[in-house]
Amino acid sequence: MRLAAVAETFHRLQGANPTPTTELEYASPFQLLVAVVLSAQSTDKGVNIATRKLFALAPTPEAMADLGEAGIAEQIKTIGLFRNKAKNTAMLSRQLLERHAGEVPNDRAALEALPGVGRKTANVVLNTIFGEPTMAVDTHIFRLANRTGLAPGKDVVEVEKRLVRRIPKEYMRDAHHWLILHGRYVCTARKPKCGECLIRDLCLYRDKTE
Template identity: 75%
Template sequence: MSRAAIAQMFERFAQANPAPKTELAYATPFQLLVAVVLSAQATDKSVNLATRGLFAAAPTPEAMITLGEEGIAEHIKTIGLFRNKARNVAALSRLLLERHGGEVPDTRDALVALPGVGRKTANVVLNTIFRQPAMAVDTHIFRVANRTGLAAGKNVDEVEQRLLKRIPKDYLLDAHHWLILHGRYVCTARKPRCGDCLVRDLCNFRDKTDVPADAAFEG
């Protein structure tokens, strides 16, 4: 995809959805961090259902430690790998208090040092909370980047670096959300809804479909 096409792509995304946001429910940086940790191999919808009760019972690191690993597990048992995730949430809450005064750190190195926090999770927090130009490449973004020709790569690290280089700076802060929403609702894995795609004419995907989307693209 040419530089001009990429600029046009994100201009259209911005016009259609000027203020894209994560679909994870949270009220504080700590809650977003926990939600993203829980979202590994789980849908945002399932995480939101689980965290509704979890955050009511334990909205802060202190309260999460008091709730304890078993208490956390009880709230999140409907999502995959819940026992391991409960262990990580309890441990990261403790380390946030010990190392950061209960605050979520604003550097990647400090974030990935927390239990259950990898580069992708750290990038989501850095971008969403601290508005840093970080790119969290999940399965949706990896697919969209490769399928469209936006930033082809063999692995998530390659795609991440190419996206950071190819996306115009004016759009970089919101690009993660636009791409994940596009991959989730339009450029889907099995049956891409090319008939409703905002950037169909810019995309290099050879096997385009004309199947209309079940629902319009939403932010």
Template identity: 75%
Template sequence: MALMKREAIQEFFSRLAAANPEPKTELEYQTPYQLLVAVVLSAQATDKSVNLATRKLFAAAPTPEAMLALGEEGVADYIKTIGLFRNKAKNTVALSRLLLERHGGEVPRDREALEALPGVGRKTANVVLNTIFREPAMAVDTHIFRLANRTGLAPGKDVMAVEQSLLKRVPKAFLLDAHHWLILHGRYVCTARKPNCAACIVRDLCLFRDKTA
């Protein structure tokens, strides 16, 4: 499997950083708690669809206490446009309860504690640790997995392999924002079915053989 050279990786992220100096998640939130809920809701759903639902949900229940008071049926009513909404409503209420019982209603800065919450897996924990607490965590979703393998940036057979490879191969200067640059590039340029190579600012560094015109 082709592997991008260190010098190319440095240039790869230098260009992405120059084009978007302060990359941010497209999920809308006001507090760490709201980001946590939004990420849980975003599983197998688009950020756009989640934002449409959470604008009303967070207006009604901006805190764990309010979410708990709303209850599963109440939450489900706000997020029924999102896939798997009933299970997500159950998890949202359950994680809100545990945050109040175990963490005083605050989102913990601890991977193990985060992953102990209902609906929170490694990827969700990584997003929270990186976005809220600015830790060098790498949340590998389908976009990043595809991009890491297609470009030769950090090839891997599974999500964990790609995550570990990225943590080793991304230059430290870019590590805190790498997750956002990669997900946005994968979402809008290096798309799944037909990558827009003509509009790609790192086209010459990419090792993908079947570049589009």
């Protein structure tokens, strides 16, 4: 996709949804961090059901550390990989208290040093909480970037770097959210809804549906 088409893509996405945001529910940077850690291989809807109970009991790093691995696991047992996620959540809560005075750091290296936090999770936090022009590439964005020709790449890091280079700066703050929502609800995996797509005429996908 040419750069002019990339710019037009985000102009249209912005026009349709001027203030996009994550579908994960949270009331603080800490809660968003935990929710994103829990969202790996799980749906946002399922994570929200679990975190409503979890955050009611443990809304802060102190309370989460006190709740402990077993207590966390009991609250999130409806989501996949809950035992490992409970372990990571308990450990990252303790590390936030020990290393960052209970605050979520605005630093990629510090975020990725926390248990259960990889590049994608760090990018979500840096973008959503701190407004950094980062791009968290999940399965939806990876598929969409390759299918449309927006930023093709063989792996998530390559796609991420190409998106950051190709998306105009004025759209970078919200680009991650627009792409996730478009991939989740329109440019779906099995049968994309090309007939409903705002960028159908810009997209390079050959096998468009009606």
